[in-house]
Amino acid sequence: MSDDKMMIRVQGAAKRYLVGTVEVEVLRDINMGIREGEFVSVMGQSGSGKTTLMNLIGMLDSPSDGNIFIDGVDITGKSQKELVGLRRRTVGFVFQQFHLIPSLTAYENVALPLVFAGEKDQRAVTDALERVGLSHRREHKPAELSGGEQQRVAIARAIVMKPKILLADEPTGALDATTGSMIISLLRSMAGEMTVVMVTHNRELALHSDRIVNLKDGNIAE
Amino acid sequence: MHLHSLVLKDISRRKTKLLVAVLGVVVASAAIVAVVTTFSAATGSLYEESNNFGANIIVRPEVRTIPLVTGSTSMGSLFTGENYIEESEIANIYTIMHSSKLSVVAPRLYGVAELGNSSVVIMGVDPEQERNLKSWWNVKGNWISSEGLMHTEVMVGSDIATPMGLTEGSFITLRNGNTSIDARVTGVIESTGGSEDAYLILPLVASQHLLGREGKVSSLEVRALCNTCPVEEISMEIEEKFPGLEARSMSQIVRNELAMVEHTRSSAMAVSIITLLVSTLTVASTMLASVNEKLKEIGIMRAVGASDFQVVSMLFFEGAIIGAVGGIIGFIVGTIASSIAAPLLFQATPSPMWEILLPVTGICVLTGMLASVLPAKKALGIDPAEVLRSV
Ligand SMILES: Nc1ncnc2c1ncn2[C@@H]1O[C@H](COP(=O)(O)OP(=O)(O)OP(=O)(O)O)[C@@H](O)[C@H]1O
Ligand SMILES: [Mg+2]
Numbered sequence: 001m002s003d004d005k006m007m008i009r010v011q012g013a014a015k016r017y018l019v020g021t022v023e024v025e026v027l028r029d030i031n032m033g034i035r036e037g038e039f040v041s042v043m044g045q046s047g048s049g050k051t052t053l054m055n056l057i058g059m060l061d062s063p064s065d066g067n068i069f070i071d072g073v074d075i076t077g078k079s080q081k082e083l084v085g086l087r088r089r090t091v092g093f094v095f096q097q098f099h100l101i102p103s104l105t106a107y108e109n110v111a112l113p114l115v116f117a118g119e120k121d122q123r124a125v126t127d128a129l130e131r132v133g134l135s136h137r138r139e140h141k142p143a144e145l146s147g148g149e150q151q152r153v154a155i156a157r158a159i160v161m162k163p164k165i166l167l168a169d170e171p172t173g174a175l176d177a178t179t180g181s182m183i184i185s186l187l188r189s190m191a192g193e194m195t196v197v198m199v200t201h202n203r204e205l206a207l208h209s210d211r212i213v214n215l216k217d218g219n220i221a222e
Numbered sequence: 223m224h225l226h227s228l229v230l231k232d233i234s235r236r237k238t239k240l241l242v243a244v245l246g247v248v249v250a251s252a253a254i255v256a257v258v259t260t261f262s263a264a265t266g267s268l269y270e271e272s273n274n275f276g277a278n279i280i281v282r283p284e285v286r287t288i289p290l291v292t293g294s295t296s297m298g299s300l301f302t303g304e305n306y307i308e309e310s311e312i313a314n315i316y317t318i319m320h321s322s323k324l325s326v327v328a329p330r331l332y333g334v335a336e337l338g339n340s341s342v343v344i345m346g347v348d349p350e351q352e353r354n355l356k357s358w359w360n361v362k363g364n365w366i367s368s369e370g371l372m373h374t375e376v377m378v379g380s381d382i383a384t385p386m387g388l389t390e391g392s393f394i395t396l397r398n399g400n401t402s403i404d405a406r407v408t409g410v411i412e413s414t415g416g417s418e419d420a421y422l423i424l425p426l427v428a429s430q431h432l433l434g435r436e437g438k439v440s441s442l443e444v445r446a447l448c449n450t451c452p453v454e455e456i457s458m459e460i461e462e463k464f465p466g467l468e469a470r471s472m473s474q475i476v477r478n479e480l481a482m483v484e485h486t487r488s489s490a491m492a493v494s495i496i497t498l499l500v501s502t503l504t505v506a507s508t509m510l511a512s513v514n515e516k517l518k519e520i521g522i523m524r525a526v527g528a529s530d531f532q533v534v535s536m537l538f539f540e541g542a543i544i545g546a547v548g549g550i551i552g553f554i555v556g557t558i559a560s561s562i563a564a565p566l567l568f569q570a571t572p573s574p575m576w577e578i579l580l581p582v583t584g585i586c587v588l589t590g591m592l593a594s595v596l597p598a599k600k601a602l603g604i605d606p607a608e609v610l611r612s613v
Contacts, residue, residue, distance in 0.1 A: 051611055060525060060607040080530065088527035095610060099522045103235040104228075111223050116527040122223070157526060 006069070007164060007195040008034040008057055013066035015052050026052050028218040030066070036164070039191035041206035042199045044215030050199045051169055053215065057197065058167045059087045071164055088117050092158030092194075094168035098150040100142040100157075107138040110156045117161065128156035132186060148179035155186060159194070166190055168198040172205060184208050225532060229539045236512065243593075244548045246504030247586050251552020252559060253494040255575070255582055259560035261487040263572030268479055278453045281315075281442040281460055283307060284468045306331075306438035307467060309426075315444070318459040320452070326354045326445040331426060333433040336397040342382055344396070345421045346429025355443060359418075363390030363409025366425060374405040374428045379419040383410040396422075398432050415569060444469075483568070498589060505544055505593035509537065513597040520601050521609035534598045538591050545590025549583035 015027040026049045034040050042050050055061035056068055059075055067076045070090055075083065092113075100109045111125045129135050132152035142150050151171060158166055168187060172180030184205050187196050191210070198209065206212050214221045233240060283305050307329075315327055331346035349366050366375040376396075378388050388394065392407040405424065413419050430436050444460070446453055457469035513520070520533060528536075557574045564570045 055607040055611075058525075060610075061605075084527065084529045093525050099518070099525075099610060101519055101522060103231050108223055108231075112228075112523070113526045115223050115225060115228065116523070116529070116532055161527070 005036045005072075006033045007036040007038070007071055008032075008197070009069040010053075010057070011067045011069070013056060013063040013068055015049070015056065015061070016064045026218055027056075027063075030218075030220060032213060032220060034195055034197060036195055037192045038211065039188060039196045039209040040198070041209040041212045042197060042215060043201070043203070043206055043212055046201075048215040049218050050215055054167050054169050054197065054199060057165070058091045058093060059083045088113065088161060090164050092161065092163040092166045094151070094154050094158050094166065094171045096170040096173040098142070098147075098154045098174070100150055100153055102142050105139050105141055106134060106145065106153045106156075109142070109153055110160050112157060113161045124160050124162070125156075128160040129153075131159065132156045146179075147175050148182060151175060151179075151183055152186065155183070155190075159190065162194075164194055166194050166196045168196065170199050170201065172200065172202065180205060225536060226539055229536050229543070232516075233540060233543060239512065240508060240544060243505040243508035243544050244551070246501035246508075247545055247548020247589065248552040248555060250494065250498040250501040250589070251549045251582055251586050252556035253497045253552075254491075254585070255553050255556025255578065256559040256563065257487065257490040257494050257556075258578055258582075259557060259572045259575050260564040260567065260570075261483060261490070262575065263560070263564045263570040264483050264568035265480060267568060267570035268483065278446045279444040279457050279460065279469050279471050281307070281444060281464070281467050281469045282440070284466050306435065306440060307442065307464075309437045309439050311464065312439065312442065314463060315442070315460060318456065318463055320446075320456050320459060323446045323456065324444060326351055326443070328352050328355050328443045328445075329426060329439040330441050330443065331429045331433065331435060331438060332440045333398070333429065333435070335422075335432055337386065337394055337422070340386070342396075342422045343420060344429055344432070345418070345423050346426040346433075347423055348426050352423075355445060356418075359414060360412040361409040362412060363407070366408050366423065368425050368427070374403050374424060375408045376405045376422055376424040377409045377411055378407055378423070379411050379421045380413040381419040382422060383407075396424075396432055398434070401432055401434065403428055403432050498585070501548075502589050502593045505541060505590055506596050509541060509544075509594055509597040510600060512540075513537070513600050517604055517609050520604050521606040524604065524606040525610060530602055533601050537594045537598045537601055541590035541592075541594030541597075542587045543590070544593075545586040545588070546583055548590070549586030550579070552586065553579050553582055 010030050010032045013027060013030040014025065016023050016025045018024075030053065042053065044050050052061070056063050057070070059070070062076060067074055069075070070086070073086070075086065078086070101112070104112070106129065107125055110128050111122055114122055114124065126135070129138055132155050134149060134152050134156065137145060137149060137153075142153070145153065151174075155171075158168075166187070171187065172183050175183065180202070184198075185208070187198060188208050190196055196209075200206050309329065312327065312329060315321070316324065328351040329348055333344050333346075334341050335344050336342075349368050353365055361377060363377075366377050373393070376394070378386075383389065388407050388410065390407060390409055394405050394407065396403045396405060405428075411418060411423075426439070430438060444456075446456055453471040457471045460469040461467060524533065557572075560572050564572045
């Protein structure tokens, strides 16, 4: 652990939500580290806080307690504006429901992060689409693509900015087994180049990763 | 691909839903354009009328009233003074200081005579002077001359020519009490839109004879020689020279009418501005609905790197596009509407006012952007973690 660079470090992180007047603790004193280039699976029952943890790492949400370091930078207490810039360059997201924009073609969906980053050079879009094997589908709208293809477009979108971290929350949850394992091997091939964290319910798929982190009752059970 | 092309794609996908918002802007823009176009045409036609009118000053006997009181009971009032101008005094007008500026002095005598079974308004004129004044009349046939050889010569306005079947060469007999005149119609005046359409015009002397008003004149129309003459001053000089007469310059009359048009314009404008406010609400509510519809998409965009500023810019751009499209369509609709309304309301024919296209569209664009403020606020409140979690 010490000789490799820590890409993600979570220190005593907690997340509490106020539901009505009751405070619900979703994550409790989480401590973990993920090395650069590692492929980690996060498992746990529904409601155990997997998505919450991913959102914290992905800077979409901030912890109620504790600190999170991304590539050595403490992101807790950073302004919304700083986080947007940091997120653009550091994290790519893949969701269970793909979350593509229906009115845009595959190419345009992949180009979206570049557009928001103000990047004029869009050669990276072609590269990313090639990487997921969808160069021939670039002009298709999401509705004209299969589920597996849509998820590959989403992966292309997640990697187009060449982020350091790829976060995939149940990327195979909406796909059949064959397509699912194809997506996993795609993610597997990304690891090394980038750090990949994947949430899955499927132990078999999780075995493709370097390491499995189990969440139970808001804490890591290993 | 740029931010604005993202918005344009989104707009083209949801065109039908945005139609309501665009229509709201169209209505407001059309109202403003119609009001501005119609009323500027109305004002324009008033000025034109004042030029066409030919006379710059109208001289009439001043109407004085004396209250009639017996004891303490009011019996109404009595008009005093001869309500006529003495023909013999007209020449005195050339003794005013600015007399060199007077180009036409046209005396007129108005009255009512019987023609067959109906009454007609007759206007006695000095044919030479009148012709100078009304050079723009189109007369089918000939102008009357002072002395007809066999018969008195008359011209008729289009409104009486047709119903009475009068054309050039018709013979008529005009009666007033026991007096009658035989006359020949020399011409019919094509409709001018003015009061002369309903007049029968004959030489002054003949009208004085018929009405039993020898040597009398009802009014004088005076035209000053130049466009920038001090007509008001000339009017005052005339009034000084002729006690008991009042001289009103056309510019005074036009000014009164203008004031009226102006008043109507302000109320119409107020209505337009209310329409604009309502349309802002329409745009705002449509866009608010569209933000609600796009919660997830906005969440995705924020997750893939859209900043607050970019999210807000996209919504403002959408509002601006709605405003611009609505504004331009509204300009067309308003221009067409005023080309229908202005002739009916003010007998004026407007032409498209291209110079207001840009300002009106600009106002509509601002309206659209103003309407985006609330939706933008709502969009900023979207927590991507929240909306993306709930699939
Ligand atoms: N905004 C919120 N307010 C209140 N409670 C929340 C909120 N977000 C999440 N929770 C709760 O936190 C808990 C963990 O949610 P989370 O989505 O992280 O679970 P998960 O492990 O991803 O579950 P799943 O496998 O079903 O996706 C759940 O009980 C959920 O109801
Ligand atoms: Mg989850």
